[in-house]
Amino acid sequence: MVIVMTPSATESDIDAVVAHVNTHEGQAFVSRGVTRTIIGVVGSEAVLESIDASGLPGVADTKRITAPYKLVSADNHTKRTTIRVGGVPIGPDTFTLIAGPCAVETPEQTLESAQLAKRAGATLLRGGAYKPRSSPYAFQGLALDGLRILAEVREVTGLPVVTEVLDVKDIDDVAEYADMLQIGTRNMQNFGLLQAVGSIGKPVMIKRGLSATYEEWLMAAEYVAQRGNLDIVLCERGIRSYEPSIRNMFDVSAVPMMQRMSHLPIIVDPSHAAGRRDLVVPLARAGIAAGADGVMVDVHPHPEVALVDGAQALTGESLDELAKVVATLPALLGRTSAAHRAG
Ligand SMILES: O=C[C@H](O)[C@H](O)COP(=O)(O)O
Numbered sequence: 001m002v003i004v005m006t007p008s009a010t011e012s013d014i015d016a017v018v019a020h021v022n023t024h025e026g027q028a029f030v031s032r033g034v035t036r037t038i039i040g041v042v043g044s045e046a047v048l049e050s051i052d053a054s055g056l057p058g059v060a061d062t063k064r065i066t067a068p069y070k071l072v073s074a075d076n077h078t079k080r081t082t083i084r085v086g087g088v089p090i091g092p093d094t095f096t097l098i099a100g101p102c103a104v105e106t107p108e109q110t111l112e113s114a115q116l117a118k119r120a121g122a123t124l125l126r127g128g129a130y131k132p133r134s135s136p137y138a139f140q141g142l143a144l145d146g147l148r149i150l151a152e153v154r155e156v157t158g159l160p161v162v163t164e165v166l167d168v169k170d171i172d173d174v175a176e177y178a179d180m181l182q183i184g185t186r187n188m189q190n191f192g193l194l195q196a197v198g199s200i201g202k203p204v205m206i207k208r209g210l211s212a213t214y215e216e217w218l219m220a221a222e223y224v225a226q227r228g229n230l231d232i233v234l235c236e237r238g239i240r241s242y243e244p245s246i247r248n249m250f251d252v253s254a255v256p257m258m259q260r261m262s263h264l265p266i267i268v269d270p271s272h273a274a275g276r277r278d279l280v281v282p283l284a285r286a287g288i289a290a291g292a293d294g295v296m297v298d299v300h301p302h303p304e305v306a307l308v309d310g311a312q313a314l315t316g317e318s319l320d321e322l323a324k325v326v327a328t329l330p331a332l333l334g335r336t337s338a339a340h341r342a343g
């Protein structure tokens with residue numbers, strides 16, 4: 001970490017900062033320049049976490065340069081990044097709705113879901129062909145057949161496809177059909193998978209791990225970036241909590257925090273956070289209001305017979321309600337809707 005002093009900082013301001021660092025068991029190295037003084041601070045992660053010098057007299061800025069994630073860090077980025085998925089932008093100036101079925105079940109169900117999604121304002125289609133299920137006896141997805149269905153539905157609707165890859169052995173297949181590859185919550189720290197998707201040159205969405213800290217999440221993104229791929233979208237999807245009436249605890253702070261810690265786009269998935277239809281739109285509203293660059297939701301034409309996560313799928317009135325929110329709220333916050341732009 002470095003602490004940058006203002007040009008008018010006095011010797012006693014500098015001494016006070018050094019004393020502050022020392023009382024937190026850090027080591028301070030004072031470097032005096034022509035116009036200002038910079039204090040380098042060395043210490044363990046915990047020590048650096050505990051030192052907050054930002055409010056001390058004469059301090060202009062504090063910068064952590066010891067972050068274990070560097071390429072995805074906000075440091076040295078004056079503007080947050082916009083990435084493109086099949087021509088659709090995701091970034092700070094636009095708002096992107098990604099919607100579709102949790103799982104690809106049949107060609108008809110996928111097409112109907114995509115049409116519902118598009119009508120609600122989605123410009124990207126989500127849908128899982130490889131499903132990460134808690135039970136090995138639960139529906140695991142249609143695999144390659146599911147990918148082919150997604151590609152057919154893309155042809156008909158024009159919606160680029162976001163779909164999950166679970167295993168390194170499937171990356172080539174998924175990359176052949178997908179416009180963006182999704183790393184699910186359960187694989188956020190599957191480092192071999194992260195490195196492998198980082199090498200294929202297609203956008204990657206990284207969902208926050210079930211109990212991951214912000215730093216762990218960004219280190220996961222760093223694994224992808226380190227392989228040369230900076231086209232990464234972060235997705236907050238709720239974390240494990242002790243509250244049984246909701247599936248996961250939607251962490252709205254993750255949105256502004258990711259925007260402070262990283263230059264990458266951040267979207268939210270209120271469906272997997274809530275696990276129940278009646279909470280999806282309120283959580284989507286909260287995510288958008290907090291500054292999310294997009295929202296990803298599950299939709300299904302007949303949730304009562306869905307093979308995965310029917311309880312959280314939007315349909316009918318709940319989907320209409322979401323459509324109203326995405327048509328109005330992002331614009332109020334100065335965002336334009338992310339229309340498809342080729343190239
Ligand atoms: O996207 C859906 C996931 O595969 C699903 O949420 C997994 O959860 P479950 O297998 O515990 O139902």
Ligand SMILES: C=C(OP(=O)(O)O)C(=O)O
Pocket residue numbers: 102128132164183184185186207237269272
């Ligand atoms: C499995 C999914 O989500 P998560 O990894 O967040 O559970 C999904 O989006 O299909």
